[in-house]
Amino acid sequence: MSKPAVKVASLAFEIAGGANVSTEAHLLPVGPFRADDGRPWDCEAWQLDAAIAANVIQRLRERKNDTLIDYEHQSLRSEYNGQPVIAAGWFHDMEWRDGKGLYAMGVDWTAAAKQRIADKEYRYISAVFYYYSATGEVLDVISVALTNTPAIDGLDGLDDDDGIATLSKRFSLPNLNPENTDMPRPEEELAALRVTHAQTETTLAALTAERDTLKTSLAALTAERDDLETQVAALTKEKADAAQAAEETEKTNLLDALAKKVEPVILDGLKTLSLADLKAMSEKLADHPLTQRQTGDEHSTGPAALTTEQKKIAEQMGVTEEQYLATQKKYAGK
Structure with missing residues (x-):
């Protein structure tokens, strides 16, 4: 035995x-x-x-x-x-x-x-x-x-x-x-399970603490991101508002200068243009007959028909060829 x-x-x-x-x-x-x-x-x-x-x-x-x-x-x-x-x-x-x-x-x-x-x-x-x-x-x-x-x-x-x-x-x-x-005894298995259980609880506690720390960090980062987004949005709006104000001021200045050179009906058409188009129009009108008072023997008359360039200008200003010609004749007689 x-x-x-x-x-x-x-x-x-x-x-x-x-x-x-x-x-x-x-x-x-x-x-x-x-x-x-x-x-x-x-x-x-x-x-x-x-x-x-x-x-x-x-x-x-x-x-x-x-x-x-x-x-x-x-x-x-x-x-x-x-x-x-x-x-x-x-x-x-x-x-x-x-x-x-x-x-x-x-x-x-x-x-x-x-x-x-x-x-x-x-x-x-x-x-x-x-x-x-x-x-x-x-x-x-x-x-x-x-x-x-x-x-x-x-x-x-x-x-x-x-x-x-x-x-x-x-x-x-x-x-x-x-x-x-050689087989594990019940007491040994129970002891091993208790050790494993204790280790698992320790690991779980550590992971829970790490998770809570990450949650706190994530909340702080989220708040920081939201704050930065608010600041960026404010700066972007401020920049856009400043650019728009500057554009409106420049456009007003251009229209004030053109008001001395063109008829109100033409000026109304110019007001609808963007700043870039208004600048281009102002450059074209600088040397155009509509911006120049006619001088001479007081018998000068405007052209009987519009040139291709004049048609483009009339189209951009939103006036008819007849309105354009009438304005041209009006200023040509002065």
């Missing part, structure tokens, strides 16, 4: 005597740790840290019944020696303390046990625990006892398959003989 993956070990700590008996008891130290007698023999050392202790504590809290503290581990021996199991105390909680180890908390000692501890009739408290033989990882605390023999005689007999099987009936030891001990 193959050796079980889970084995049993014990360790003892001295318990303080005196009038006031503590309701706390040091059960196991911080790992890795070994016993003074050289144990464990099947692994490098027993392992116990905050994460491992959390699983051990959780198993204890999930039990409905309180955990017994007896004398000399009689609860482990009663099946063989037939003696009764007398309680020294009970507890239902444990606590992990960094740098110190695992403690039983809220121990409810019997009056007899308190007196025996105060009188130093018992000086040690011994915890018996399951551990994985391949790694030394503590699995569960199954028995606690007051004792005066820290190295418990006969405990090694519980490490064989029959002893483990007997304890498993009483303390519900899981999966004593796995077919493949």
Whole structure:
């Protein structure tokens, strides 16, 4: 028969005597740790840290019944020696303390046990625990006892398959003989999932903080963009208004100058022209007969018909050829 993956070990700590008996008891130290007698023999050392202790504590809290503290581990021996199991105390909680180890908390000692501890009739408290033989990882605390023999005689007999099987009936030891001990144990898978969950939560928190920072930055950039767009729109309008005002002023000046040279009907037509067309028209009219008073023997007359250039000018000014000729004749006679 193959050796079980889970084995049993014990360790003892001295318990303080005196009038006031503590309701706390040091059960196991911080790992890795070994016993003074050289144990464990099947692994490098027993392992116990905050994460491992959390699983051990959780198993204890999930039990409905309180955990017994007896004398000399009689609860482990009663099946063989037939003696009764007398309680020294009970507890239902444990606590992990960094740098110190695992403690039983809220121990409810019997009056007899308190007196025996105060009188130093018992000086040690011994915890018996399951551990994985391949790694030394503590699995569960199954028995606690007051004792005066820290190295418990006969405990090694519980490490064989029959002893483990007997304890498993009483303390519900899981999966004593796995077919493949290399497969992850449920506790290992749960621990891995908890680590993954914690890492995921950390990553999620970091991503959430980064997202919130980006949202804030985006809001600031959006506000800055909107402000710049408002400024650009204002500057663009200001520039356009200034250009339009300058154009209107120049156009007014040109029309004022032309008003002295052309008839009102022609001037009305010139007012509809753009500045560029008005400039071009002003240049054409500068040397045109309409802008020149006729001089001589006072018998000069305007041309009987319009030239091609004059027709273009009349068309741009929006006057008929007859109006153009009449204006030309009017000024020619002056």
